[in-house]
Amino acid sequence: MSINKPTLYTTLSPALLHLYDVSNSVVVIIDVLRATSTIATALYNGAKSVIPVDSVSRCIELGKQIDGITAGERDGKIAEGLVHGNSPFEYPREFVEGKTLVLTTTNGTRLLQMALDKGAKEIVTGSFPNLSSVCNYLLESKQNVILGCAAWKDRVNMEDMLFAGAVISNIGNHFSINCDSSHLAETIYRKAEKDLFGFMKKNNASHYHRLMGFGLEKDIRYCLTADGADVLPIYEEGKLVVK
Amino acid sequence: MSINKPTLYTTLSPALLHLYDVSNSVVVIIDVLRATSTIATALYNGAKSVIPVDSVSRCIELGKQIDGITAGERDGKIAEGLVHGNSPFEYPREFVEGKTLVLTTTNGTRLLQMALDKGAKEIVTGSFPNLSSVCNYLLESKQNVILGCAAWKDRVNMEDMLFAGAVISNIGNHFSINCDSSHLAETIYRKAEKDLFGFMKKNNASHYHRLMGFGLEKDIRYCLTADGADVLPIYEEGKLVVK
Numbered sequence: 094m095s096i097n098k099p100t101l102y103t104t105l106s107p108a109l110l111h112l113y114d115v116s117n118s119v120v121v122i123i124d125v126l127r128a129t130s131t132i133a134t135a136l137y138n139g140a141k142s143v144i145p146v147d148s149v150s151r152c153i154e155l156g157k158q159i160d161g162i163t164a165g166e167r168d169g170k171i172a173e174g175l176v177h178g179n180s181p182f183e184y185p186r187e188f189v190e191g192k193t194l195v196l197t198t199t200n201g202t203r204l205l206q207m208a209l210d211k212g213a214k215e216i217v218t219g220s221f222p223n224l225s226s227v228c229n230y231l232l233e234s235k236q237n238v239i240l241g242c243a244a245w246k247d248r249v250n251m252e253d254m255l256f257a258g259a260v261i262s263n264i265g266n267h268f269s270i271n272c273d274s275s276h277l278a279e280t281i282y283r284k285a286e287k288d289l290f291g292f293m294k295k296n297n298a299s300h301y302h303r304l305m306g307f308g309l310e311k312d313i314r315y316c317l318t319a320d321g322a323d324v325l326p327i328y329e330e331g332k333l334v335v336k
Numbered sequence: 337m338s339i340n341k342p343t344l345y346t347t348l349s350p351a352l353l354h355l356y357d358v359s360n361s362v363v364v365i366i367d368v369l370r371a372t373s374t375i376a377t378a379l380y381n382g383a384k385s386v387i388p389v390d391s392v393s394r395c396i397e398l399g400k401q402i403d404g405i406t407a408g409e410r411d412g413k414i415a416e417g418l419v420h421g422n423s424p425f426e427y428p429r430e431f432v433e434g435k436t437l438v439l440t441t442t443n444g445t446r447l448l449q450m451a452l453d454k455g456a457k458e459i460v461t462g463s464f465p466n467l468s469s470v471c472n473y474l475l476e477s478k479q480n481v482i483l484g485c486a487a488w489k490d491r492v493n494m495e496d497m498l499f500a501g502a503v504i505s506n507i508g509n510h511f512s513i514n515c516d517s518s519h520l521a522e523t524i525y526r527k528a529e530k531d532l533f534g535f536m537k538k539n540n541a542s543h544y545h546r547l548m549g550f551g552l553e554k555d556i557r558y559c560l561t562a563d564g565a566d567v568l569p570i571y572e573e574g575k576l577v578v579k
Binding site (some may be wrong): 106250297332 | 488
């Protein structure tokens with residue numbers, strides 16, 4: 094470890110975010126199943142921007158005001174009052190190109206709002222579909238990093254920790270890491286990396302069962318595959334746009 | 337999984353304890369380095385009881401009132417105003433037998449107090465030195481279980497997660513576990529179990545470095561070894577006593 098390297102921390106739940114200094118860091122919002130995978134996909138497919146909002150009512154209101162696509166989920170299903178859900182497959186180029194998506198989700202958009210409220214220096218979103226873009230950006234920006242797992246209603250989950258581990262496994266040696274959560278995430282990822290889907294299944298990940306119960310195996314497999322929508326969503330003036 | 341099995345959850349930080357229903361569970365307080373290892377050791381060596389308190393001033397006051405041994409640490413060192421620290425080696429039989437220890441620590445006793453305040457049904461303490469006693473008790477009691485990691489100032493740590501994983505690895509199949517933290521803990525433990533000390537060292541566990549910096553390798557090795565002080569400390573009427 095060099096004192097000249099920027100620091101990297103991983104927070105495994107939004108309820109632990111307050112322990113870290115976001116004002117001095119790039120915060121990576123991680124909600125692998127499925128918010129941040131869907132955000133990357135919509136932007137990769139040409140959406141103009143994604144506006145994250147923290148309530149269904151705000152989503153509907155803003156959607157009307159700007160003629161945007163209102164989308165979101167609560168407890169893994171399309172939220173009442175919204176037309177579109179949180180599946181990346183709902184946002185192919187022919188549907189989403191040039192449009193603005195207004196999105197609200199159980200965990201991911203909530204964590205983004207928290208990071209914003211706490212004065213995060215910069216916010217980007219990360220998921221396996223845009224793993225390389227996230228890693229490249231963090232390397233180039235040479236700033237302190239906080240990998241923020243959205244978890245599930247504040248409970249630690251497997252897939253967000255796996256993504257944090259993937260980032261650390263790729264670029265961790267460029268950072269000073271004094272953070273057990275980060276080291277644990279990397280260890281878990283290295284054990285799982287050959288077959289992330291199989292690892293989630295074998296280890297009874299709660300979200301694996303929740304989404305399989307909704308018939309969403311295709312979503313899970315896509316959301317665990319690297320670089321299928323390799324753009325960097327960055328938060329600027331209230332919107333996530335491609336950097 | 338059977339619906340007749342009791343549930344088991346793992347909370348990786350005191351800041352996540354509120355997500356779980358302690359009122360219906362046995363809560364295992366886990367502070368491997370070193371509070372719960374020291375508690376097991378003192379009781380194993382014949383201490384009458386260990387009274388956990390949440391402040392140094394309360395520790396000093398109570399110590400005088402009951403003529404107890406006042407002990408505790410803040411940030412890994414003996415707390416100012418106290419005579420004894422948080423090392424299991426400070427409590428051999430010839431010193432501690434028949435005596436009462438009044439103990440305050442940075443993380444472990446604080447979590448115990450939190451579980452108590454939230455109305456935990458039952459509280460026991462767990463550490464590698466009393467791993468078998470904890471597992472046997474949880475098996476016999478057939479109640480819901482919450483494995484509560486004391487962590488480090490609310491930040492997730494490696495050693496407490498390893499102990500949670502050790503318990504789950506031993507008796508997890510007797511419980512219904514829908515909890516990613518538990519599955520992650522078990523995975524980490526199975527990877528580490530052949531050489532816990534080596535695993536902590538290789539993966540740069542923060543507490544490994546903190547205690548090594550104080551010259552406490554012997555403490556770490558003892559605290560990562562199973563069944564060296566195999567008793568079950570249970571909280572009854574304000575005191576931890578041997579069940």
